[in-house]
Amino acid sequence: MKPALIIGSTCVDIILHIDHLPKTAENLRPASQTMALGGCAYNVSHTMRLFHAPHDLITPIGTGIYGDYVADQLSRQQIPLSIRVPDQDNGCCYCLVEATGERTFLSIHGAEYSFQKSWMDAYPAENYQLVYLCGLEVEEPTGTELIEYLEEHPCLSVCYAPGPRGARIPSEKTARLLKLRPLLHLNEQEALQLSCCSSYEEAAENLHSRTRNAVIITLGERGAYCKEKEGTILRIPSVPSRHVIDTIGAGDAHIGAILALLTKGCSLQEAVSCANLLSAAVVEHPGATLPARKIPDALKKYL
Numbered sequence: 001m002k003p004a005l006i007i008g009s010t011c012v013d014i015i016l017h018i019d020h021l022p023k024t025a026e027n028l029r030p031a032s033q034t035m036a037l038g039g040c041a042y043n044v045s046h047t048m049r050l051f052h053a054p055h056d057l058i059t060p061i062g063t064g065i066y067g068d069y070v071a072d073q074l075s076r077q078q079i080p081l082s083i084r085v086p087d088q089d090n091g092c093c094y095c096l097v098e099a100t101g102e103r104t105f106l107s108i109h110g111a112e113y114s115f116q117k118s119w120m121d122a123y124p125a126e127n128y129q130l131v132y133l134c135g136l137e138v139e140e141p142t143g144t145e146l147i148e149y150l151e152e153h154p155c156l157s158v159c160y161a162p163g164p165r166g167a168r169i170p171s172e173k174t175a176r177l178l179k180l181r182p183l184l185h186l187n188e189q190e191a192l193q194l195s196c197c198s199s200y201e202e203a204a205e206n207l208h209s210r211t212r213n214a215v216i217i218t219l220g221e222r223g224a225y226c227k228e229k230e231g232t233i234l235r236i237p238s239v240p241s242r243h244v245i246d247t248i249g250a251g252d253a254h255i256g257a258i259l260a261l262l263t264k265g266c267s268l269q270e271a272v273s274c275a276n277l278l279s280a281a282v283v284e285h286p287g288a289t290l291p292a293r294k295i296p297d298a299l300k301k302y303l
Contacts, residue, residue, distance in 0.1 A: 001263045002129035003054035005156070007146070008041025008137050009112040010059040010074065012066045012092040013248065013288060019099050036287045037073050038093055039112060040134040040161065043249045045079075046289045047256025047278070051302055053263045056123060058082050062090035062111025070112070083119050085111035101244035101283065113137050115146040125153035130259060135162035138177065139169045147176050158182035161255055167193035178207075184215045185255040191217045200225055214268055218254060218279075224272050236272045239280040249288025254279040261302060274299055 017031040045057040060083040061070050067090035071081055091110030097103050113136055131150065137143055150158055160182035162169070167190075174194075184207055186194065191203035204215045204227040217225045219238075226234040254275040261271035277298060282290050295303070 001265060002127060003056060004048065004130040004132065004259055004263055005058060005123065005128045006041050006045045006048065006055050006132045007058045007115070008044075008132070008134050009039035010037060010042035010057075010061065010070050011039040011090065011107075011110075011112050012036075012069050013038030013095050014092055015095045015097060015246070015248065015287065017097050017246075021096060021098060021104060034287070035069070036289070037070065038095075038249065038288045040136065040163070040252050041132070043252030043288045044132055044256040044259065047253050048260045048263075050290065050292055050295060051257070051260035051264070051299075053260035055259075055263070056082070056128075058119065058123065060085050060111050060114055060119070062088045064089035064110075066090040066092045067111065082122075085114065088114070095246075095248050097246040097248070101246045103246055103248050107136075109136075109140070113140045113142075115140075115142045115149075117145050117149045117152075120149060125156055129157060130159055130263065131156040132159045132161070132255070132259060135160070135166040135169055138162075138173055139165055143169075143173060147173060150180055151176070154180075159185065159255065159259060161185045161251070162190055162194055164190060166190055178210045181211050181213045183213050184211060185218075185251075185258070186216070187218045187251060188220075191215075216255075216258065216268075216272060218251065224276060226268060226272055228268055234269050234272070236269065236276060239277045241280045241283050244283045245286050247283050250279045250282050252288065253282040253290065264302065266302075274302065 013036050015034045018028050022028050041059050048055045062085045088111040091108040094106040095103050158180050188200050195203040195206040197203040197206050200217050207215045208227045214229050215227045223238040224236045257275035257278045258271045277296050281296050
């Protein structure tokens, strides 16, 4: 299969470990603070690299302290700096991690969430098969250009992760995106909000009827529920985590593993099963990205 295009953000994650989310006027003392690369597109690309799956990361990098950090870290990893935006700062994401491992994000958006069709001139669409995008980029004003780019290149199979703000995206944008018949990847809450349904089964049916493509809904400890393009229902069990350190990047790793295995010719069922195993490993490791040495043995045959 041809390589994938991964379009979207690379930002700086500032990770604060706290006992619980603060209340108004409360004074908390975080247990620790760390910085690392994050952003949905970067996290998905990292997972693709773990599996040696061919792809290109299209991620705009802005200026300022965070832009310089992103550029330096990508260079250290020998990742091409595809787009530099000279007149806009890069943003960051404050990741508040509670004692349970659950995370809450406070995102400052900058250049990393922008898009211009002209950036794609160096990446002929006919050279690629799949394209990944997240709802955070679509929500931005330049998200219209991203949708137009996809509409103008129907040769690309779209994989769309609406994310937690997917239901806030203007309905006109969402309608245009779903008309592209994307593969959808959502968690249970996102699926219910986007479909306005009361159960994930109904949500999968509703969204499938609008896209006529696969709908993947992650259910945490209950695994994943999938409605394939042809309508077949798949219920794929989860893989228990021994100890949850934080849940940052678990969803990105999940869709990244699915895309990586699809580019290798695996079935959707096999891809989602492997994604469940990988995301279980991600939450056992601090931060959004899993080091190669931590890849579960059961997945090494796919490398």
